[in-house]
Amino acid sequence: MEETETVGTIRIRGARTHNLQNLSLDLPLGKLVGVTGISGSGKTSLALDTLFVEGQRRYLETLNPQIRRQLRRQSWADVDEIQGLPPTICLDSRTLSVGPRATLATLTEIHDLLRVVYFRDGVLHCPSCQSIVQQSTHDEILDDLVALPERTKLQLLAKVDDDNGIAPQDRLRQIAQSGFVRARINGKLVDTSDVLVLPEDAPRPVIEAVVDRVTIKEGIRSRLAESLDVALRLGHGCCLVTIDGAPDRHYATIRFCGVCHRAFADPQLRTFSHFSAAGACPACLGLGVRPVEESPKPKRRPKSTSRNHSQRAVAQVVPSEKCDECQGSRLGEVARHTFWEKRTLPDWLKLNVDEALQAVRQIETAWQQEALPGGKTTHQGLLRQNLIPEIIRRLDGLQRLGLGYLTLDRSAQTLSGGELTRSRLATLIASQRKGYCFVLDEPSSGLHRADLYRVKNALNSLRDVGNTVVVVEHEVDLLQEADWLVELGPGAGHLGGKLVTAGTPETTAAAPESVIGPWLQERRQFIQATDSPDDRQHDRSCINQPLPESIVLGACEAGFITIPPLRVRNVHVPALKLGMGQVVCLTGVSGSGKTTWLMEGILPALQQALNDRNQRSGSKALASGDRGLMATIPDELIEVVTIGQSPVGRGWKSFPMTVAGLWDLVRKIYAATKDAKLRGFTPARFSPWHPEARCPVCLGQGEVTLEADFLPDWKTTCETCAGDRFNPATLAIRFRGKSLGDVLRMEFSEAAEFFSNFERLARPLHLFCELGLGYLKLGQPMRTVSTGEAQRIRLASYLARPDFQGQRCFALDEPTTGLHPADVQALLKVFDRLVAAGHLLLVVEHHLDVIRAADQILDLGPGAGPQGGQLVAWGSQQDLRQNPASLTGQALRDSIP
Ligand SMILES: [Zn+2]
Ligand SMILES: [Zn+2]
Ligand SMILES: [Zn+2]
Known part of the structure; x- marks a missing residue:
């Protein structure tokens, strides 16, 4: 069938997935291919939804006939043909769902390797008396x-x-x-x-x-x-x-403690896994945390009518505490008392990657020095020749990707998107696969510029062993390194999906029609003008300046916030006084503690101050002793809004119009039609969750889950309603000839035209377009929206709301994720509008354009993990540029002003 296949290229012909417009192109095999284009231009439709999905379909076709039959009914990539596609593996932080039990060690399979070590070579000590548990024949x-x-x-x-x-x-x-x-x-x-x-x-x-x-x-x-x-x-x-x-x-x-006369069941592999009932701590079921019985909850009656995003987000941080049975190790008694090389499994998992790597290397060195007697049993051979080298390889990969500061037991749900992608990348490199096609979605996201070279090296090493690496990326420094660039566009949504340029970075930079070209050009000139900034070693030890007692950021005449000195884990920041109506950017290398400090320090403090104020207005007051260390807030501040990386508001059910709070207006328009009135349909009848309105098969989700155990998260368009979410009776109601299903399929730009007679709806829809979201479909499931897009939707929805009053503090975690340099400008426009209305924006960000646009910058560091957590530099962009201790200052100096 494939004898016509051109050697050395992946031939794609007639791709029409999502907004791709009959796209045909060739990608070189065995090369690093960068896919770029503005948001909504069809990059992910090409890389993930066409290349990866087609690769997956081919893999599944090799499975047994029964599964094949089940799969035939599914909708796959819409493409005429793809030739020369190797087996495909995708690293996408967007669809990579991690459960509450997943940790860095389980994600990277280090836990599984250690499990075998303990199962084969562990020595159980009696939990009651600590003596070694004996077993005889x-x-x-x-x-x-x-x-x-x-x-x-x-x-x-x-x-x-x-x-x-x-x-x-x-x-x-x-x-x-x-x-x-x-x-x-x-x-x-x-x-x-x-x-x-x-x-x-x-x-x-x-x-x-x-x-x-x-x-x-x-x-x-x-x-x-x-x-x-x-x-x-x-x-x-x-x-x-x-x-x-x-x-x-x-x-x-059997295993038996001769002192306490206590018998222990033989260990199994699953004894050392907190995913199994046999291995998990029975008190917390392997979660490591237990819900806290909260002392009387403050009854909060917000002044604003808006829904309480903020409280939900903050509440997620507070409600659980370490399980006291297992001290957070998630494992059962036997696993906690089995020793190998003087450590238990939880002891290993408590180490960070750097420490663990050092410890395993020490053990390996000790083995090499001790003469190997001939009578070594096979399992020790396995340990020495396979397991330990494999563990070292994986730890080393994590360290090389700049994740050495993460502890192995770190919950995967608390990892940022970039950390998650990079830990998967490290695992892939360690697995030494060859001849694959890897599809990666923004591996640079969340990475400080000082650490970008790590991802470059990782991608190059994947390619150099003979893989094709396709990277959806916006970071110009990474695109610069690619062997081949594909740029899609020219616009977004139905205006995108075409090939703008394809070629080497040189030819793309020179192509007049390229949108990314000017940025590439700029970067090339800069690199030629200076020595490569990436190889420069920065001295991170020069941080010994005394910190002032408190720091004032911005003009504080009008309203301001004060935050007491905070210490969250190893992150320590002095007292702050922040003026409202500005953008404050938190920077620092990955793992330096920015997100921890913002999400677990500042925000809970502000929320507490809000709660306290609301409570006092309801006559009850907190004990005055508590208030000494509390944040103070101006009266105008009515809400703290967290827009993080976590998939809040990205559930199965929601779509952009519900997140923006605009669907209610559409429902009213449909309920006002003649047909709806005749049938007695109220606005409530037009909710996709209404039992009489929704599609009975997908229950209003527009998608169904494929029930096969090997594909846990496989969602596909519902066959019954074709993704319309509603049943035929509801879809029969038309407004200007369009059903609700048609409306859900519209892009925001189309919808703004379509509803132009309805000022209350058209105005916010236009606003979405202005903010660069015009290409999004109204009913697109939120899970298919990138984290950057989801953050912008939520921000825009605050501006779009008719009842939007009062001042808010917005906390954003890397809002530029997934944004083309041109789109970052659109995001900054949103910032401008919010700041002009007196809101305060606290932004964790690495993107230099955002840092430059910030009024104030707080730079944390100097390193990651235990070497981080200090305030290194603060103030305006100019202050940072002049501060030799600041890595961010260096990145600013290295960039064009
Ligand atoms: Zn005992
Ligand atoms: Zn426990
Ligand atoms: Zn359906």
Whole structure:
């Protein structure tokens, strides 16, 4: 079938997925290919929804016929043909869903490797007395007994299982019936034929059957072996031997603590996994945290009528505390007490990548120095030759990608999009795959410019072993490094989806029709003019300047916020006084603590101040002692709005119009039509969640989940309603000839025209277009929207709301994620409007254009993780440029002003 395939290229012909307009192009195999274009131009439609989806379809076609039949019904990439496509793997932080139990170690499979190490080589210590738990074989016990001095009289006993609800008296009778004449009850020997008299409410007695009485002498071994067999069977793997005048000896063929007489089940691989019921801490079910019983919740009656995004977002940070049973390690008792090389599994997982790598390397070096005796068992060979080198490779990959500061037990849900993508990237490199096509969505996102070279190196090394690497990217420095660039456009939505340029970075920079060209050109000239800034080593140790007691940022005549000195984990920032009506940018290398400080420090403090004020206005006040360290806020501030990277508002159900709060207006328009009135349809009837209105198959989601265990997150358009979300009766109502399904498929720019007679709806729709979101479809599922787009939708929805009053503090976490340099300008326009209305914007960002546009900058560092968490520099852009300690200042100096 594929004999016409051109060697060395991936041939794409007639791609029409989403807004792609019958796109045909060739991509070089085995090269680093950058895909660029403004937001909505069709980059992800090409890279993810066409290349990757087609690659996945081909893989699934190789599976069994039954799965194939199920898959045939699904909608795949809309493309005439793709030739020469290798097996495809996608790294997309947008669709990479991580559960509450996922950690950095599980994502990178380091946990799985360590699990095998502990399963094979771990030594269990008794959780109660810390002594090593012994386990013997039948023959070892026998050897031990036969070696006793000649003529020793011993009794072999087995503890009778007493946990099966049988009364002690009956149990004794059973023992007698099994042929045992004597037993020991609570340490006293009795005849089993005796009637057992126990006082009322006595604790259940310990019953041990005397299996045999033996005198050690020549030739006793075979008899003893038989009796031992019986005793071990009766005692479920444990037995004891009594000798007059000596303490009891306990033996077990199962794991058994000889001090506490406690038996332990044999470990399994799953004993060391918190994903399994067998391995997870029973108190927190492997989550590591438990919900806090909150002391009386402040009753909050917000003045504003708007919904409370902020409180939800802040509440997510507060409500749980470390599980005290497992100290947050997520693992059960046995896993917490099994040692390997002086550490338990939780001990390893508590280390950060740098520390863990150092520790494993030390162990490896120690092994190399110790002479390898010939009799090493195979499992130790496996450990030394496979597992440990593999663990080192993966840790090393994480370190190279600048993630050395992350602890292995770090919850994956608290990782930023960029950290998540880079940890997957490290895992892929470590797995040493060759001949694949990797599709990556913005691997640079969330990365400080000082660390960009790490991603460059990683992508190059993936390519150099013989893979094709397709990167959707906006970072000019990375695009510059690509072997081949594909630019889509020229516009967004239905105005995009065409090939603008394809070629090397040089030819793209020179192409007059290229949108990214001027940026490439600028960067090239700059690189030629200076030495490469990436190789320059920055001295991160020169940070010893004393911090002032408090810092004032911006004009504070009108309203201002004060924040007390805060310490969140290792992040420490002095007191701040922030004027309203400005953009404050938080910068610093990845892992320096920016997000922690903003999301877990400032925002909860502001929220607390808001709650306190609202409570006081309701006559109740907090104890005055608490207020000493509280933030203060101006009266005009009515809400703290968090717009983070977390998928808040990105649930299955929502779509841009519901997030923007504009769908209600559309419903009213439809309810006012003649047909709707005739049928008695109210505005409520036009909600896709209304039981009588929605499509009965997808329940108003427009999508259904493919039920196959190997594809947990596979969503596909609902066949019944074709993505319209509504049932035919609802779709029959038309306004100006369009059904609600048609409306959901409109782009914002079209909708602004279509509803132009409805001022209340048209005005916000126009606003969305002005802010560069005109290409989005009204009913696009929020999960298919990039995090950057989702943040802009939420920001725009605040401006678009008719009842938008009062001042707010907006906290944004890397809002430029997924933005073309040209789109960043559109975002800055949103900022301008918000600031002009007196709002305060706190923005965590690496993008230099945003940093330049900020009124004030707080630069955290100097390094990542334990080396971070300090305020390095602050003030205006000029202040940072002049500060030799600031990496951000250096990045600003290295860029064109
Ligand atoms: Zn013990
Ligand atoms: Zn726990
Ligand atoms: Zn449906």
